[in-house]
Amino acid sequence: MAATSPLRRAHTRHRRLSHTQRQRLLAWALIVPAFLVVFALILTPILRAFWMSLHVIDLKRPAIGQPFVGLGNYLDILQDATFWASVARTGYFMLISIALEVMLGVAVALLLNQHFRGRGLLRALVLIPWALPITIDAIMWKWIYNPSYGALNSLLYQTGVIASYRTWLSDPISAMHMVIIADVWKTTPLVILLTLAALQTIPPALYEAARVDGASAWRGFWDVTLPLLRPVLTIILVIRTMDAFKVFDIIYIMTSGGPSDGTKVIAYYTYLEAFSFLRQGRGAALAWLMTLFIGMMAFLYIRLVNRETEY
Amino acid sequence: MRRLLLQMGLYAAALLVAVVILAPPIWLFISSISSSAELLSVPVHWIPEAPTFDRYVQVITATGGESAANFRRSLLNSLTVALLVTFLCVAVGALAAYSFARMSFAGHGNLIYVLLLSYTLPPLMLVIPLFRIMGDLSLTDTLQGLVIVYASLIMPFAIWILRSYFQTIPSDLEDAAMIDGCTRVQALRRVILPISLPGIVATALFCFLASWEEFLIALIFTSSPAAKTIPVAIAEFTGRHAIDYGMMATGGVIAALPPILIALVFQRYLISGLSSGAVKG
Numbered sequence: 001m002a003a004t005s006p007l008r009r010a011h012t013r014h015r016r017l018s019h020t021q022r023q024r025l026l027a028w029a030l031i032v033p034a035f036l037v038v039f040a041l042i043l044t045p046i047l048r049a050f051w052m053s054l055h056v057i058d059l060k061r062p063a064i065g066q067p068f069v070g071l072g073n074y075l076d077i078l079q080d081a082t083f084w085a086s087v088a089r090t091g092y093f094m095l096i097s098i099a100l101e102v103m104l105g106v107a108v109a110l111l112l113n114q115h116f117r118g119r120g121l122l123r124a125l126v127l128i129p130w131a132l133p134i135t136i137d138a139i140m141w142k143w144i145y146n147p148s149y150g151a152l153n154s155l156l157y158q159t160g161v162i163a164s165y166r167t168w169l170s171d172p173i174s175a176m177h178m179v180i181i182a183d184v185w186k187t188t189p190l191v192i193l194l195t196l197a198a199l200q201t202i203p204p205a206l207y208e209a210a211r212v213d214g215a216s217a218w219r220g221f222w223d224v225t226l227p228l229l230r231p232v233l234t235i236i237l238v239i240r241t242m243d244a245f246k247v248f249d250i251i252y253i254m255t256s257g258g259p260s261d262g263t264k265v266i267a268y269y270t271y272l273e274a275f276s277f278l279r280q281g282r283g284a285a286l287a288w289l290m291t292l293f294i295g296m297m298a299f300l301y302i303r304l305v306n307r308e309t310e311y
Numbered sequence: 312m313r314r315l316l317l318q319m320g321l322y323a324a325a326l327l328v329a330v331v332i333l334a335p336p337i338w339l340f341i342s343s344i345s346s347s348a349e350l351l352s353v354p355v356h357w358i359p360e361a362p363t364f365d366r367y368v369q370v371i372t373a374t375g376g377e378s379a380a381n382f383r384r385s386l387l388n389s390l391t392v393a394l395l396v397t398f399l400c401v402a403v404g405a406l407a408a409y410s411f412a413r414m415s416f417a418g419h420g421n422l423i424y425v426l427l428l429s430y431t432l433p434p435l436m437l438v439i440p441l442f443r444i445m446g447d448l449s450l451t452d453t454l455q456g457l458v459i460v461y462a463s464l465i466m467p468f469a470i471w472i473l474r475s476y477f478q479t480i481p482s483d484l485e486d487a488a489m490i491d492g493c494t495r496v497q498a499l500r501r502v503i504l505p506i507s508l509p510g511i512v513a514t515a516l517f518c519f520l521a522s523w524e525e526f527l528i529a530l531i532f533t534s535s536p537a538a539k540t541i542p543v544a545i546a547e548f549t550g551r552h553a554i555d556y557g558m559m560a561t562g563g564v565i566a567a568l569p570p571i572l573i574a575l576v577f578q579r580y581l582i583s584g585l586s587s588g589a590v591k592g
Contacts, residue, residue, distance in 0.1 A: 026495060027414035031422070034407035034466055037399075041441070041463035042429045048440035108328055116321050124575055125332050131574035132336065133524035135542035136563045139549050140339045143556060151338050154355035185335065193582055246433045249526040253546050267435060274439050275531060287436040298431045 046291075053285035059278035066281070073285035083286075085261070086269040093180060093265055094244040100184045101240065102233065105191025110221070112192065113199045123196075130189035138253035141182035145169055145254075172262020175255050179263055183250055187243075191236055198232035199225070231304075238301045242294050266290060336567070343367070343560035350556045366561040378548065378555060381536050382562045385544035389566075392457050392540060393522040399462040400469040400518040401511060408473030409499055413482060423474065430467040434527045437464070442531060452538045457529060461522050468521070469514050472584055476510030477503065513584030516577055520570050541566040 053073055055066045077083050112123055129137070144151045147167040156162040169175045202225065210220045248267040251257060257264035257272070264272075270290065274283025342350060343366060345359040369375035373383040411423050441460060442451070450456030480503060488498040504511070526542040533539045539547075545566060548559050574581060 023414060023495070027410045030406040030410035030414075033403045034470060037403060037459075037463045038426065038429060038466055041460060042432070042437065045437045045440040045444065046432070048444070049436055052440060111321070111324050111328065114321055116318075116325060118325065122325055122329055124578060125329055127574040127578055127581070128332060128336060128571055131520065131570040132567050133542060133570060135524065135526050135545055136339075136567045139545055139559060139563050140335050142549060143342065143560065144335060144338060146556075148353060149351055149355065149556070151355055154353075158354055185331075189332075190585075193585055197582060197585070242431050248435075249542075252526075252530075253549060267433065270433075270435050271527075274435070280439055283435070284439050287433060287439055290433045291436050294431050294433060295428065298428050301431075 049284045049287055052281055053288050055281045057279070057281035057284075059280060069281075073282050074289070077282065077285055077289065082261075083266075083269070086264050086266045089176070089263065090245060090247070090265040090267075093176065093183075093247060094241060096177075097180045097183045097187070097244055098237065098240045100180070101188045101191050102236065104184070105188045105236075106195055106229070106233075108188070108192045109195035109199055110225075112196050126189045126192050128189075129186050130193065132186065134186060134249045135253060137182055137186040138250045141178070141185070142169070142254050145178055169255055170259055172258075172260050175259060175262050179250055179254055182254065183244075183247070186250075187240070191240075194232055194236055195229060198229055202228050234304055235301070238297055238304065242297045242301075245290070245294060245297075339560050339567075340564050343557060343564050345557065347555075347557055366557055367565070369558075370561060370565060378558050381539075381544055382541070382558075382565070384536050385539045385541045386565065388454060388538060389523055389540040389542075390569075392454055392461065393519045395458045396461045396465060396522040397515050397518040399458070400466045401473075401515050403462075404466050404469035404514070405473055405504070405507075405511065408470045409477055409503065411470065411474045412477035413485070423471075426467040426470055430464075430471070434464070438528055438531050445532060451532050452534050454538055456532055457538070457540070460528055460532070461525060464525075464528075465518050465521050469518055472514045472517065473507075473510060476507055476514075476584075480506055509580055510584065512577065513580040516573055516581055517584060520573065523570055 054070055055068050056064065056073070057066050058064060108126070112119060112126070132140075145168040147153065147165060147170070150168075152168065153162070153165040157165060166174075168178045206224050206228075207220055210224050215223060246267050247265055248271065251263050251265055251268050252271075255263040257268045266286070267290070270283055270286040273279050273286060341357075341359060344362040344364060345356065346361055346363060349356045349359055365375075366379070369379035370382045370386075373380040437460070445451045445456050445460075448456075450459070484502050484506070485493075485495070485498040488502045489495065493501065524542060525540075526546065529540045529543045530546065533543060536544075541562070545559065545562050548554065548562065
């Protein structure tokens with residue numbers, strides 16, 4: 001920030017010459033504690049992970065030592081069909097869950113932007129899934145899906161939707177969709193809250209102008225609301241892409257990557273390599289590949305945020 | 312007529328949303344107060360015949376078996392870790408955020424993005440090398456270890472939100488204070504921090520929530536009941552062969568209560584923090 005106010009300039013002139021230098025020193029001093037914490041525990045591990053990824057580190061076979069293999073781990077991974085299958089599953093999870101979250105989220109945000117009795121209460125309710133820890137979300141849905149005692153089977157059976165109980169999590173395709181439902185229930189509220197905040201900044205005069213011009217509510221949505229929501233929707237998409245790409249907790253608890261690897265997403269695959277098979281060099285390489293993807297998304301995010309603030 | 316139909320549609324939609332949101336957690340709660348026999352009845356007993364809060368009493372007093380005692384222990388662990396992490400992130404983060412919001416130096420503009428980038432890292436990237444580093448420092452399976460790792464992970468986010476909050480405060484305020492003879496640090500403490508209280512509260516809440524729900528790192532770094540946090544304790548519970556569904560539901564409800572209460576009580580702070588952290592720069 002440049003010191004621009006005339007008062008401030010007059011004030012600084014009274015100080016010694018080293019004032020700017022002292023301010024700069026202070027600017028650094030305020031940051032140093034945070035950076036010590038963040039860099040010691042984030043930057044060092046990142047570099048160490050990269051170094052590890054260049055070696056074969058197989059803790060189950062200590063006899064082979066930890067030979068340096070250069071980019072060998074990366075090449076191995078990129079030629080591995082299991083890796084690409086887990087990438088495809090992650091992509092499917094991201095695509096379906098984000099599409100549902102954005103569509104439902106915008107719809108509910110539009111609803112909450114209307115005037116009706118109980119609107120405040122409903123807005124408060126939206127916070128419940130958002131605040132619920134993801135692990136609790138996972139055990140809750142796993143219990144609902146329980147093949148023998150679960151609420152879902154009972155509800156669908158008693159209302160005549162299904163003729164016999166199903167084992168929702170025992171089929172790879174069904175399991176993936178059940179996990180997606182649990183994720184959508186938990187995450188749509190974030191989309192609702194962000195979209196609603198953006199909707200509330202749209203001046204009502206714009207809608208009135210559209211109505212005077214004879215536009216229907218539907219056209220008003222497409223021509224007025226949606227273009228104005230574009231910035232927030234773009235940001236939601238980027239945030240959700242970064243997050244959904246890392247999906248782990250819900251998979252670990254609900255399906256453990258199964259059945260027959262049907263929900264083995266990239267984060268779970270990496271976790272298994274590093275902590276179950278103890279192939280930590282390969283695990284580190286996988287983590288680096290994940291980071292590269294997320295880094296690209298983060299870069300996009302920063303570009304978008306910068307463009308937004310400029311107007 | 313058309314207006315009436317529209318109104319009815321609106322209320323029907325609102326009701327549907329409310330049911331979809333509430334049904335799963337209410338079912339979790341009903342399960343936690345149903346008797347063990349009713350939990351295993353087919354078809355489901357939607358309304359328990361003899362609701363009992365025994366399991367809650369067991370968890371709170373740590374009586375009635377190992378799982379109740381372990382839940383209680385892990386709740387206290389989670390609380391300790393979350394409070395310490397929140398304090399560290401807000402105290403240290405506020406200084407850095409102020410520097411980023413108000414002062415300038417070389418490389419300053421890019422540094423904040425380096426911070427943001429570190430927040431978006433997949434936790435696995437850190438966990439694999441940290442597992443060895445923490446092992447060397449004998450910090451694995453300790454609450455201290457978790458506090459250090461969480462604080463470093465959550466702090467970039469705290470700085471990011473606080474920075475956007477500080478930027479909304481006109482700098483004339485500090486200028487005025489500094490003309491009256493305050494140093495910059497005094498201006499920060501006496502003028503900026505008190506005005507920023509809503510932003511600081513929001514940041515503290517986010518830090519608490521993030522720490523309370525973190526799972527992957529706790530899963531890998533903790534193994535004994537003395538250090539396990541509540542998400543790990545609950546996940547472990549569902550992995551057993553003979554699951555005590557009632558106790559699992561009770562643990563779930565208890566673990567969900569603090570964040571949900573925080574969200575409902577502080578909704579205004581959280582929503583403004585959420586949108587300023589995500590939407591503004």
